[in-house]
Structures are given as structure tokens and as C-alpha cells.
Amino acid sequence: MAEGGDKAREEFLSEAQEIIESLSRSLLALDASLKAGTSDPSLINEAFRAVHTLKGLAGLFGAAKMGTLSHRLEDVLDGLRLGRMDLTPETLDILFNAVDVYGRILQVERDSLDDPLMIVDDLVGRLENFGAEDKEEMSPVVEYDLDPGMLAVLTEYEEHRLRTNIEQGLGLYRLRVQFELATIDKALDDIKERAKTHGEIITYLPTGETTSADTIELDLLMASRDDLATLIGSLGADNVVIEAIPRRGRPSRAPSQPLTTAPEARQISSMDAPSPSALDLADSSDVAAEPAGSLRSVAQTVRVDINKLDHLMNIVGELAIVRGSFSRLTERLRGEGQRQLAAELQRLHRNFDRRLAEMQDGILEVRMVPLGQVFDRLARVVRQISREVSKEIRLVITGAETEIDKLIVEELSDPLMHMIRNAIDHGIEGAEGRQAVGKPEAGTIALNAFQKGNHVMIEIEDDGAGIDDEALIAKAVSQGLVEAGEVPDLSRDEILAFVFLPGVSTRDEAGDYSGRGVGMDVVKTNISKLGGVIDVQSETGIGTKMTITLPITLAIVSALIIRVSRQLFAIPLNSVTEAIAFDESSVKIVDGREVMTIRGTTLPLCRLRKLFQFPQGQPDDKRRFVVVTSLGSRRLGLVVDHLLGQQDIVIKSLGKSLASVRGFAGATELGDQRVCLVLDPAALIEEVLVGVDTREDFARSNG
Amino acid sequence: MTARRILVVEDSVSMRSFVRNALEAGTAEVGEVEVTEASSGFDALRLLPRGPYDLVITDINMPDVNGLELVQFIRKSERHKATPVLLISTQNSDRDRERGLALGANDYLAKPFTPENLCSAASRQLGGGASPAEPNG
Known part of the structure; x- marks a missing residue:
């Protein structure tokens, strides 16, 4: 029983998490519609339902704080959806705040933390001021000749929507539809989607009349500004019969059709097409197939730890x-x-x-899982920060459906959030600043995700002022990260790479948000822990683009097994572009670094023998190989003694005591009980190409 | 005796599991049960023909086909009209609950409820639960 209880509790927490995420999505959509001056009552209702469900669950599973908060929020949202209160940006702020508070509650529940959760009490206190004025609703419903059977089954909310639509002068229609039970979900989504452009479907009432066991008849009550002919043209079908619901007494405000058209319309659209017998046969076989189909529909997904x-x-x-x-x-x-x-x-x-x-x-x-999971959270952060720093920000997301390993998604949240904060705080200029250079007042941050081969790319691009090179150089020099004399030799990419060094910030006074003790160096470290790299591009006055390249999964990788001296190593294949024979005579020295030219491009080299301080120049050296690794836009050729072949490996961590050793992603076991180290090309590229000074440290720490 | 068939209509998955677990653990009071879960009003419409059920337990507030509509459908249906219906509602939805009872629902249970509350409400509707020989009150 205890075990069953734990499982139920886990299920509760994970459903609560999903509901909170959907609440957040509804609020973001509401925010967007508020800004655009439109309103979509179904969004408020979705938010209400989310909180309503949370309240119910909290009650069953004894999550008291969640219950208290949900109870108050439910009142507010109920007032909003029933039109007793108007939605204001302030109300939305509180609701967004509630999403964060819910997040904390879940964390405390999940990890059984010792936190009295005062934030809940604070928020509940603030919610006390949101009393719903009791606007008495008039009942224009009686003006319509509605089937009392239909009126009796409306929930309070549905009745409110009906009233509101009537008040706004929309006409009422009844859509009698017949759906196959097996395909009802798709048919319903389809008609919902098409009805959206014409008005609102208020309820779906099964009539109880059935022509056969595998179909169901429903009456849809719909409010629309369009006339009957338009609706029939757009929604009418063999299985969809539309009638206008007539008004009583006074002349109609709604663009409804004369009464007489209804039966006609009915005849036209419900005309039974004589079905050939072959079809009948097909139908009867459907009947037999139906039960299996309906069973499957009940539970198609399971949650897995x-x-x-x-x-x-x-x-x-x-x-x-x-x-x-x-x-x-x-x-x-x-x-x-x-x-x-x-x-x-x-x-x-x-x-x-x-x-x-x-x-x-x-x-x-x-x-x-789709990256959209973390993008939704970011959208909330953008909204919050942009309000607090009074910068108007447009967040444009593409590729939210791009999929990546669940574990990676979890770890991405913080780095992305920090980068977004940076973009808003340092990147996007204030309104005046933007106007002065002829940019639109609202800054734009684009968040793009897409898959490229075995990698997922995430770009964060802002249209702000770009990174100030001079300030960056000055900071790097003052921190002793680079000699003033070396600066003229540096390429722009090398200069921009300074943003990832510890202690560098482009502003002396860190902004409120990006200055919370985390620098881009931490972001970079977190990304490389995930086997990824981060690149920066920036143009003064135009904007900054950060590109993150990540492996799709961490769980299992294909690797190239190589030998250096007598040691075996594995190099993850997702960062290997090719392996070629090594020709000692093609090596040149450029800027004190060994390079070779392949197909017209220069490839920096790293001799692993030298890096690992293995004995040099053995006789079997004559036939060696260069493994070309690349991550993002950077490439490095690793000079190795032998290629042993390709193998799928599971990377095991080296353990805490060796965690600080750079250049290795872990260790793995090969088929013949041999253990070998897995190289981390991202770190190698980093150390060899950027950290000229740190190379010695590297060799020493591995020596 | 054969297991009593119960259809649980509720859009929250953990709420459904809660109800299922409570009923399955409450054999002493409810008797052997076979619980079928429907995740929406539509799902219920799809599953009803696979009945008849001995009891339908439904939430009121669901998108599209709501619990009230489901009650009306069941009461109008030749095949299911005698099936007892137990509504699940929240404390502050008196109006919806009254409507449900007026439409022919047999009883209601306000959230939050304990497994014990649920089992005794279910067993009242099932008419005596595990021991049909015993007269019920």
C-alpha cells in the first residue's frame, strides 16, 4: 500500500507539473492577446481549469499550500472567466508569479524540503485584494427559443459564455452532427478548428439518438456573427446539419436568417446520399473493428521515470x-x-x-522531449524581465518541436535563462537608444532550435547594440587575462571569446538580472558538461547571436577507438568529421602552432603523444592518422598512432576525484574487458585552440 | 459474485488513479470492482456502449462534453438510463451540482474526499456492495 501511495504521489506531482506548464502557456497566450487588444475567453477558461484541477488534486494528496493557493487563484480566475472582473496587466503579473510559486511548492513537495513556503502566504495575501465585484448577470437567454433540455445541461461557465455572446449581438446556431465513435476526436478537432473563425462553440450535447452502435449524434451550440448560409458553406457536411436558433419577440440584432431557411438548409445538407452496397459492407466491418479502437483510446501514454x-x-x-x-x-x-x-x-x-x-x-x-518545454519557461522569464527593466521585448520562437534528450533539456534551462537575461539586460538598448538609431522600439529576441545531423543547434539572437569590443578588451586586460601587447594580433572571434572567460563582463556595473553572480563562463561550463559548445557572433549596432551546439543524447554514443602509444582511447563519433593518413612533411608552423592543409583549409593539429607526454618517435610512427574533430565552427586534427574501428559505447563518469581533469568525457568498457578513456573533443578544442597559456596546466594535470 | 463494473470519467489522470485505487482497495465495502477509466466526456460516450456499467462516477467540469451532459445522455439512453451516476464536484459549485441532481444524477461527492467517503458513496449506489444478502439502509 505504501508503495502504491508513493507511486500515486509521483503521478500526482508529475501531473501537477504538466498542469502548471499548461497554465503558464495559457497565461503567455493571454498576455499576447491582451497586448494585441484581442480576447480569447477560452484561454481564461483553460487557466481556470488548470487551477481548478490543481485544487482538486491538492485536496486529495494533502498538499495544503498548493490547495490554499489554488483556492484563491480559482476565485480570481472564476471571476475573470465569468466576466465579474476585467483582466489587467497587474492581474496577469500576479498570475505569472503564481506559476513560479507553484514551481517552488512542487520542488518542496518532491524533495520533502524544509521550507515553510512563506511565498505562498505572501501571494495569497496579495490575492485577497482581488475581490470579484458581483456584477449581476442579466438573462437575455430567454430571448432565444432554446431547447430547455440544452439550457439545463450548461455549466455556470458555459451559461456565462452564452449570455456574453448574446449580449454582444451574436446569433445562435445549433449544429447537429453525427460522428463515428472511433474517430470522434479527430472529427471534433476538425470542426472546432473550422468553427473558430466563425465564433465560439459553447457546448457539446449528446442527443441520445443513435442511428447505429458506432456513431453518436451531438448538438453543438454555437454563437457566431456570420449568417446561416456562411456557416453552412464553411461547416456544413453530410454529417453536419446547421440550424439558426430563432429569437423570440423583437426583431433580431443578430444576422440570423429568416426562419424558413432552416428546414431548407437542413434538407440540403442532410440529404442522404444513397450508399453503394460495397460501402455498407465496409461499414459493417468497421462495427466489428470498433471496440478495439475505442479501448486503445483510453490510455495511450504512460509516464516513465x-x-x-x-x-x-x-x-x-x-x-x-x-x-x-x-x-x-x-x-x-x-x-x-x-x-x-x-x-x-x-x-x-x-x-x-x-x-x-x-x-x-x-x-x-x-x-x-521537445525543446518547447524549456522555451515556455523562457517566454515567462522574458516577459517578467522586460516588464521590470521597462524594455519592450518580442520573443520569436522557432523549432520548439525539435527533440532532445530529456536530461539535456533539464540542464539547459539555467544556461538559456542566463543568456536571455544577458540579451535583455546588456544587448537590447533602451527605447530612446533604439529610436535614436532608427530601430523599432520593441527589441526582438529570436530563439531558434533545429537539428543538424547528430546535433541540436539552439540560437539566441538579439537585435541589440552588439558586444562592445573595446570594453571587452579593456576588461580582459585589466583582469590580466591577456597582455595589452597581444591585443592587436587578436582576431575578432578571439576577442569575442573573452566573454566566456571568468570575471569578464562587458559592463562595470552588472545589470540587475545578468549580474546575479553567474557569468558567461559558467554558462559555457554547463554547456560543455552536456558535451556541447557555445559560439558567439556579434556586430556592433546590429546585435549578438549565441549558438549552442549540443549532442542529441548523452546516453549512448558511437565512438572511434584509437591508439596512442600503447593506450586506447575512444573519440565520440559525433564530433569526428573524418580520419586521414598523416603526412609529417605537410606540417607547417603558423603562429607557433602546428597546422596542416587539407583541401585548401588550414587545420590546427594536436599530437596526442605530445599532449599526454608519451614517449616520442617510435619506429611504428611511420603510418599515423589525423582524426579531424569539429564542434561548432572550430576544427582540430588529433594525431594518433592507430585507428582500431568504430564501436557504440556507454560513457561512465570518472568519478568525483577525477572530475576536475579536463579533456576526458569519461571512461568506457570495450568488448574484451579492456577499459579505455573517452576523449572530450570539445574540451580539447577549447584547450588547444584558445587556451595557449593553459595548455601547460592541462598537460600537467593529466600527467 | 461477479465484479461490479464502474466507469470513472475524469480528465485528471492522477485523480482517476486516486478513484481507481480507492475503489480497488475498498473491496470490503464496495465488493469486487472492475474499473474502466474515461479521460473525457467524449471518451465516456465511446466507452458507454461497452457497458452496461453498474455505476458511473463523473466529474462535472470537463471540456467539451461536460458531466451534466453526460448525466442527461445516460438518463435518456434506453440502455443506460437505470445506471446510477455519482457526481464529483468542488465545494463552491453548488449550482452545477444542483443541476446534475435535477438531471437525474443519484448523488454527489465534493472534492476533496477521502477514499472512505468515496467507497461508502459508491457502495450506496451499488446497493449493498459486497454482501447483497445483507439489507442496506
């Missing part, structure tokens, strides 16, 4: 290791002349390989 997926992925990793033994065994059998057995084993091996790959893909797919 990410740790369970990790566990499965580890098993796949172990199996991949087992797989390695197959080929060795096959070779041995062949060597001992057991050809038939060897062939049989090889067939098994291939089959095993294929299934294992499918299983791995399947598990990876389950781990993927």
Missing part, C-alpha cells in the same frame, strides 16, 4: 559489450576449423546486432 530508461540503456550498453565477444568467438571457431558453427554464430550475431540497434533507437526515442 527517466532513471528506469537509464537503467534500460545501461543494459543495452552491457549487451553491446556482449556483442563484441561474438565476433571474437566467431574468429576463434573459424581459426579452429569449425566453419559451420562459425557461420551459424555469425548469422546469430547479425540478427542480434540488428535487434540491439532497434532497441537502442527505441529507448533513445522515448527519452526525447
Whole structure:
């Protein structure tokens, strides 16, 4: 029972999380519609329903603070949706604040933290001032010749929407629709979508009349400004019959049609097309198929703890290791002349390989979640900060559907939030500043995500003032990060890369938001922990673009196994572009750095033998290779002794004591029980290309 | 005796699980049950033909087809009109609850409720629960 209780509680917390996220989305949409001067009552109702459900759940699962907060919020939102209060930016502020408070409550509930949650009491206190004025609603409903059966089933909210629509002079219509039970969701979404442009569907009432077991008849009550002919033209179909609901007494304000058109319309659109017998047969087979379909519809999704997926992925990793033994065994059998057995084993091996790959893909797919999850949170932050610093910001999001590993999404939230704060605080100019240079008053931040090969790219682009090189250089010099004399030799990219060094900020006084003790160096560290890199581009007066390149998943990677001296290493394949034979004579020295030219472009080199301080120049050196690694726009050629082949590996952490050693992503076990270190190309590129001074430290710390 | 079939209509998944767990754990009071979950009013309409059910427990506030509409549909339906309906509502929705009862719902349960409240309300509608031999009050 206790275990069942824990599980139920987990389910509750994860549903609550989802509801809070959907609440946040509704509020963002409301905010946008408020700004655009439009209103969509369904958004307020969605927000109300979210809070309403949270209240109910909090009651059942004993989350007292969540219950108290939800109770007060429900009152406010109920007042809003029933038209007793008007939505103001101040109210929205409080509601957005509530989303954050809910987040904290969940955290406290989930981790059983010792936090009295005073923030809830504060917010509830502020909500006390939001009393709903009791506007008495008139009842123009009686003006319509509505079926009393239909009126009786309206919830309070639906009745309010009906009144409001009538008050606003919209006409009422009844849509009698017949849907196949099996496909009702799609049919419903379809008609909802098309009805949206004409008005509002107030309720859906099943009539109880059925022509067959697999169809259902519903009456949709709809309010619309359009006339009957328009609605029939747009929504009418064989299974959709539209009638205007006539007004009683005084002449109609609504653009409703003369009464007589209704039956006509009905005839036209409900004309039964004689169905050929072949169709009948098809129909009857549908009846037989229907029950299975309806069963499936009930529960199509399950929630899975990410740790369970990790566990499965580890098993796949172990199996991949087992797989390695197959080929060795096959070779041995062949060597001992057991050809038939060897062939049989090889067939098994291939089959095993294929299934294992499918299983791995399947598990990876389950781990993927859309980036939209974190983007929604960012949209809230943008709104909050832009209000507090009085800068108007337009956030344009593309690619929210791009999928990435759940664990990566979780870790992305903070770095992205910090970068957005930076963009608003340092990047986007104040309104006057923008006007002076002829930019629109509202600044724009574009958040773009897309997949590129095995990577996901996220761009954060603002149309602000761009990074001030001079200030950046001055800061870097004053912090002793670069010698003043070296500055003239630096490329613009090298200068911009200073923003990622510890202690550098382009402004002396850090802004309110971006100055909260976290610098871009921390952002960079967090991104590289995820196996990603971050690049910056900036143009003075035009704006700044930060580009993050991330692997799609951390769980399992294909790697190239190489040998340097007697040591084996794995290099994740997602950062390898090619491997070519190394020709000592093609090496040139440019700026004190070894480079070679491939296909017209210069490739900086890093001799791993030298980096790891292995003995130099052995006789077997004559045939060596260059593994070209790249991340973002940077490339580095790693000079290695041997290429041993490609293998899927599960990267294991090196443990806490070795966590500070840079250049390694972890360790992995190869099929033959050999353990090898996994190189971290992102860190290597970093150390070798940027940190000329830190290279020695690097070698020492690994030595 | 055969298990009593109960249709639970509720759009929150953890609320549904709560109701299911309570009913399944309350065998002593409710008797053996077979719970079917519907995640919306539409889902319920789709699942009703797979009945008949011995009891329908439904939330009122659901998008599209709401609980009241479901009650009316059940009462008008030849096949299901005798099926008892238990409404789940919140404390401050008296109006909706009254409407539900007027439409023919048999009883209501206000959120939040305990598993015990739920089981006794369910067993009243099921008419004596596990021991039909015992007269019920």
C-alpha cells in the first residue's frame, strides 16, 4: 500500500507539473492577446481549469499550500472567466508569479524540503485584494427559443459564455452532427478548428439518438456573427446539419436568417446520399473493428521515470559489450576449423546486432522531449524581465518541436535563462537608444532550435547594440587575462571569446538580472558538461547571436577507438568529421602552432603523444592518422598512432576525484574487458585552440 | 459474485488513479470492482456502449462534453438510463451540482474526499456492495 501511495504521489506531482506548464502557456497566450487588444475567453477558461484541477488534486494528496493557493487563484480566475472582473496587466503579473510559486511548492513537495513556503502566504495575501465585484448577470437567454433540455445541461461557465455572446449581438446556431465513435476526436478537432473563425462553440450535447452502435449524434451550440448560409458553406457536411436558433419577440440584432431557411438548409445538407452496397459492407466491418479502437483510446501514454530508461540503456550498453565477444568467438571457431558453427554464430550475431540497434533507437526515442518545454519557461522569464527593466521585448520562437534528450533539456534551462537575461539586460538598448538609431522600439529576441545531423543547434539572437569590443578588451586586460601587447594580433572571434572567460563582463556595473553572480563562463561550463559548445557572433549596432551546439543524447554514443602509444582511447563519433593518413612533411608552423592543409583549409593539429607526454618517435610512427574533430565552427586534427574501428559505447563518469581533469568525457568498457578513456573533443578544442597559456596546466594535470 | 463494473470519467489522470485505487482497495465495502477509466466526456460516450456499467462516477467540469451532459445522455439512453451516476464536484459549485441532481444524477461527492467517503458513496449506489444478502439502509 505504501508503495502504491508513493507511486500515486509521483503521478500526482508529475501531473501537477504538466498542469502548471499548461497554465503558464495559457497565461503567455493571454498576455499576447491582451497586448494585441484581442480576447480569447477560452484561454481564461483553460487557466481556470488548470487551477481548478490543481485544487482538486491538492485536496486529495494533502498538499495544503498548493490547495490554499489554488483556492484563491480559482476565485480570481472564476471571476475573470465569468466576466465579474476585467483582466489587467497587474492581474496577469500576479498570475505569472503564481506559476513560479507553484514551481517552488512542487520542488518542496518532491524533495520533502524544509521550507515553510512563506511565498505562498505572501501571494495569497496579495490575492485577497482581488475581490470579484458581483456584477449581476442579466438573462437575455430567454430571448432565444432554446431547447430547455440544452439550457439545463450548461455549466455556470458555459451559461456565462452564452449570455456574453448574446449580449454582444451574436446569433445562435445549433449544429447537429453525427460522428463515428472511433474517430470522434479527430472529427471534433476538425470542426472546432473550422468553427473558430466563425465564433465560439459553447457546448457539446449528446442527443441520445443513435442511428447505429458506432456513431453518436451531438448538438453543438454555437454563437457566431456570420449568417446561416456562411456557416453552412464553411461547416456544413453530410454529417453536419446547421440550424439558426430563432429569437423570440423583437426583431433580431443578430444576422440570423429568416426562419424558413432552416428546414431548407437542413434538407440540403442532410440529404442522404444513397450508399453503394460495397460501402455498407465496409461499414459493417468497421462495427466489428470498433471496440478495439475505442479501448486503445483510453490510455495511450504512460509516464516513465527517466532513471528506469537509464537503467534500460545501461543494459543495452552491457549487451553491446556482449556483442563484441561474438565476433571474437566467431574468429576463434573459424581459426579452429569449425566453419559451420562459425557461420551459424555469425548469422546469430547479425540478427542480434540488428535487434540491439532497434532497441537502442527505441529507448533513445522515448527519452526525447521537445525543446518547447524549456522555451515556455523562457517566454515567462522574458516577459517578467522586460516588464521590470521597462524594455519592450518580442520573443520569436522557432523549432520548439525539435527533440532532445530529456536530461539535456533539464540542464539547459539555467544556461538559456542566463543568456536571455544577458540579451535583455546588456544587448537590447533602451527605447530612446533604439529610436535614436532608427530601430523599432520593441527589441526582438529570436530563439531558434533545429537539428543538424547528430546535433541540436539552439540560437539566441538579439537585435541589440552588439558586444562592445573595446570594453571587452579593456576588461580582459585589466583582469590580466591577456597582455595589452597581444591585443592587436587578436582576431575578432578571439576577442569575442573573452566573454566566456571568468570575471569578464562587458559592463562595470552588472545589470540587475545578468549580474546575479553567474557569468558567461559558467554558462559555457554547463554547456560543455552536456558535451556541447557555445559560439558567439556579434556586430556592433546590429546585435549578438549565441549558438549552442549540443549532442542529441548523452546516453549512448558511437565512438572511434584509437591508439596512442600503447593506450586506447575512444573519440565520440559525433564530433569526428573524418580520419586521414598523416603526412609529417605537410606540417607547417603558423603562429607557433602546428597546422596542416587539407583541401585548401588550414587545420590546427594536436599530437596526442605530445599532449599526454608519451614517449616520442617510435619506429611504428611511420603510418599515423589525423582524426579531424569539429564542434561548432572550430576544427582540430588529433594525431594518433592507430585507428582500431568504430564501436557504440556507454560513457561512465570518472568519478568525483577525477572530475576536475579536463579533456576526458569519461571512461568506457570495450568488448574484451579492456577499459579505455573517452576523449572530450570539445574540451580539447577549447584547450588547444584558445587556451595557449593553459595548455601547460592541462598537460600537467593529466600527467 | 461477479465484479461490479464502474466507469470513472475524469480528465485528471492522477485523480482517476486516486478513484481507481480507492475503489480497488475498498473491496470490503464496495465488493469486487472492475474499473474502466474515461479521460473525457467524449471518451465516456465511446466507452458507454461497452457497458452496461453498474455505476458511473463523473466529474462535472470537463471540456467539451461536460458531466451534466453526460448525466442527461445516460438518463435518456434506453440502455443506460437505470445506471446510477455519482457526481464529483468542488465545494463552491453548488449550482452545477444542483443541476446534475435535477438531471437525474443519484448523488454527489465534493472534492476533496477521502477514499472512505468515496467507497461508502459508491457502495450506496451499488446497493449493498459486497454482501447483497445483507439489507442496506
